[in-house]
Amino acid sequence: MTETSSPADADGPRDFIRDIIRDDLASGRARGVVTRFPPEPNGYLHIGHAKSICLNFGVANEFGGRCNLRFDDTNPAKEEQEFIDAIMADVRWLGFDWGGNLFHASDYFEQLYQWAEHLIENGLAYVDELTADEIREHRGTLTEPGKASPWRDRPSGESLDQFRRMRAGEFADGAKVLRAKIDMAHGNMNMRDPVLYRIVRKPHPRTGDAWCIYPTYDYAHGQSDALEHVTHSLCTLEFEDHRPLYDWLIEHLPVPSRPRQYEFARLNLGYTVLSKRRLTQLVAEGHVAGWDDPRMPTLTGLRRRGIPPETIRDFVARLGVTKQDSVVEFSLFEHCVREYLNKAAERRMAVLRPLKVVIENWPEGEVDELDAIDNPEFPESGSHKVPFSREIYIEQDDFMEDPPKKFFRLGPGREVRLRYAYFITCTEVVKDADGTVVELRATYDPATRGGDAPDGRKVKGTLHWVSAAHAVKAEVRLYDHLFREEAPGAGGRDYLEDLNPTSLEVIEDAWLEPSLAGWPAGRTLQFERLGYFCADRDGTADMPVFNRTMTLRDTWAKVQQSG
RNA sequence: UGGGGUGUGGUGUAAUUGGUAACACGACGGACUCUGACUCCGUUAUUCUAGGUUCAAGUCCUAGCACCCCAGCCA
Numbered sequence: 001m002t003e004t005s006s007p008a009d010a011d012g013p014r015d016f017i018r019d020i021i022r023d024d025l026a027s028g029r030a031r032g033v034v035t036r037f038p039p040e041p042n043g044y045l046h047i048g049h050a051k052s053i054c055l056n057f058g059v060a061n062e063f064g065g066r067c068n069l070r071f072d073d074t075n076p077a078k079e080e081q082e083f084i085d086a087i088m089a090d091v092r093w094l095g096f097d098w099g100g101n102l103f104h105a106s107d108y109f110e111q112l113y114q115w116a117e118h119l120i121e122n123g124l125a126y127v128d129e130l131t132a133d134e135i136r137e138h139r140g141t142l143t144e145p146g147k148a149s150p151w152r153d154r155p156s157g158e159s160l161d162q163f164r165r166m167r168a169g170e171f172a173d174g175a176k177v178l179r180a181k182i183d184m185a186h187g188n189m190n191m192r193d194p195v196l197y198r199i200v201r202k203p204h205p206r207t208g209d210a211w212c213i214y215p216t217y218d219y220a221h222g223q224s225d226a227l228e229h230v231t232h233s234l235c236t237l238e239f240e241d242h243r244p245l246y247d248w249l250i251e252h253l254p255v256p257s258r259p260r261q262y263e264f265a266r267l268n269l270g271y272t273v274l275s276k277r278r279l280t281q282l283v284a285e286g287h288v289a290g291w292d293d294p295r296m297p298t299l300t301g302l303r304r305r306g307i308p309p310e311t312i313r314d315f316v317a318r319l320g321v322t323k324q325d326s327v328v329e330f331s332l333f334e335h336c337v338r339e340y341l342n343k344a345a346e347r348r349m350a351v352l353r354p355l356k357v358v359i360e361n362w363p364e365g366e367v368d369e370l371d372a373i374d375n376p377e378f379p380e381s382g383s384h385k386v387p388f389s390r391e392i393y394i395e396q397d398d399f400m401e402d403p404p405k406k407f408f409r410l411g412p413g414r415e416v417r418l419r420y421a422y423f424i425t426c427t428e429v430v431k432d433a434d435g436t437v438v439e440l441r442a443t444y445d446p447a448t449r450g451g452d453a454p455d456g457r458k459v460k461g462t463l464h465w466v467s468a469a470h471a472v473k474a475e476v477r478l479y480d481h482l483f484r485e486e487a488p489g490a491g492g493r494d495y496l497e498d499l500n501p502t503s504l505e506v507i508e509d510a511w512l513e514p515s516l517a518g519w520p521a522g523r524t525l526q527f528e529r530l531g532y533f534c535a536d537r538d539g540t541a542d543m544p545v546f547n548r549t550m551t552l553r554d555t556w557a558k559v560q561q562s563g
Numbered sequence: 564u565g566g567g568g569u570g571u572g573g574u575g576u577a578a579u580u581g582g583u584a585a586c587a588c589g590a591c592g593g594a595c596u597c598u599g600a601c602u603c604c605g606u607u608a609u610u611c612u613a614g615g616u617u618c619a620a621g622u623c624c625u626a627g628c629a630c631c632c633c634a635g636c637c638a
Contacts, residue, residue, distance in 0.1 A: 140565095173636090187567085320575070322575090328588095331589055553600065
């Protein structure tokens with residue numbers, strides 16, 4: 001955790017959570033701030049989790065407290081070491097450090113067990129021998145009260161004995177559970193004698209086969225918070241009606257501290273899904289290449305896509321923290337990415353759909369080395385050389401044989417600038433038998449070297465290009481939204497029906513300017529006029545692979561669409 | 564009359580706690596431009612509804628309405 005200046009006020013973020021903390025500190029209800037980020041290791045972290053991570057770690061930093069990373073590993077049926085490792089890597093990548101404060105709910109299994117016995121001894125919990133179905137039937141409905149289990153009032157000594165035998169492994173999975181004894185007629189379903197322990201014979205990633213009974217989330221979470229002296233336990237809205245149970249347990253157990261739970265709205269993002277169930281399904285059924293598929297909203301996917309962690313933090317900061325259900329427009333995320341990358345990303349040139357142009361008045365075999373600025377946002381920061389020769393590639397989109405009035409690019413007889421190079425004029429259009437344009441002939445103006453005409457002549461268009469003889473061939477993967485609907489699955493549809501069939505387009509023969517050979521993975525750059533890209537780990541020395549992180553804003557595309 | 568939440572522009576948030584709706588994104592229009600990018604300048608709201616209190620209501624009161632969550636031995 002990084003040391004921060006003064007206890008948050010003034011410039012820091014403001015929201016209802018921070019207001020509460022400020023009040024708690026001022027009133028002395030809390031002497032410091034301890035939060036926790038409590039992932040269940042049954043999947044990968046996604047951008048929704050980033051909101052929680054930034055909130056929990058952010059708040060702790062701002063108020064000079066600490067934030068624990070705690071794995072909520074209470075269900076070995078679903079949890080795996082792979083996820084534990086990935087989650088830690090992702091939190092670090094996002095830019096947060098839990099220092100030595102790494103915990104697991106499983107660290108507390110023994111204490112939790114002892115406290116369960118305490119509840120039994122005090123007549124506040126009992127071992128129920130109803131089946132899962134019977135328990136459901138007894139629970140009642142939203143509008144009707146539940147019925148007591150026949151085991152509800154059995155002597156605590158009997159429950160204690162049963163519970164110990166559950167631990168000892170005498171019963172089959174699901175045969176019995178430990179339930180809190182609260183109120184079967186409660187309006188809040190969570191208070192109708194919730195299950196505290198169940199029998200699950202599955203090896204646990206951390207405790208192995210030491211246990212065959214495992215605490216439920218409801219039982220483990222608050223007590224873990226208390227053991228860690230968490231002051232503010234921040235979670236999402238769906239846990240709001242678990243709070244009475246959270247408080248009930250804290251009240252009836254000899255816990256060392258009294259944490260409080262506060263709920264905020266989870267993040268929903270347009271054109272994507274952020275539920276673990278769905279993300280897991282996308283991976284399991286092969287709709288994407290894996291958890292780190294660049295189309296996934298997972299942190300590992302975003303990283304592979306070339307999204308810098310700074311942009312995720314910035315994005316989350318702009319969201320605010322409230323209790324309102326909302327769906328954030330994807331464009332806000334795009335804006336954050338572009339704003340950051342515009343400043344941070346170096347520029348290079350690459351041609352995705354090549355159209356050859358032969359500069360007829362350029363001497364055969366001659367090469368010019370031109371200076372290209374690394375990043376025009378900071379012209380002083382450096383430049384690199386780009387070779388120019390007689391045959392170059394430009395983008396097919398940058399030529400039209402019969403251009404409309406608003407088209408600024410190349411056309412028969414038109415003059416344009418080749419970025420950082422020369423003005424060229426198209427003199428001839430070469431077509432194949434089908435009439436498709438296969439090559440252009442052009443002349444260049446030697447006086448325009450570097451891209452300016454000494455006579456003050458202006459051109460409306462500037463094109464990116466690459467020298468055919470020097471270009472490096474590459475595969476480029478163009479990613480688009482994974483879903484074509486802003487709200488996948490809206491209106492009762494299966495969300496899978498909204499999968500975007502063109503979310504990935506692979507270009508196998510793109511041409512890159514030579515300085516891109518060996519470009520390191522993990523350093524996002526801009527292909528001029530096309531967008532931001534990053535090298536993918538699938539690339540080889542012979543065939544680099546680049547992922548499109550994000551396009552540039554494209555007002556020309558809009559002009560075209562609107563006719 | 565099951566319980567718990569939430570309603571401010573297309574979107575996400577703000578409003579010194581009753582003082583005349585602010586910021587950002589988007590959209591639209593324009594300027595600039597060696598990236599149709601960036602940047603810059605405009606335009607974009609009768610605060611869910613209906614009553615009420617008040618000199619003054621997004622903020623207070625009353626009654627409605629809409630939407631979200633909950634009936635896992637998931638978290």
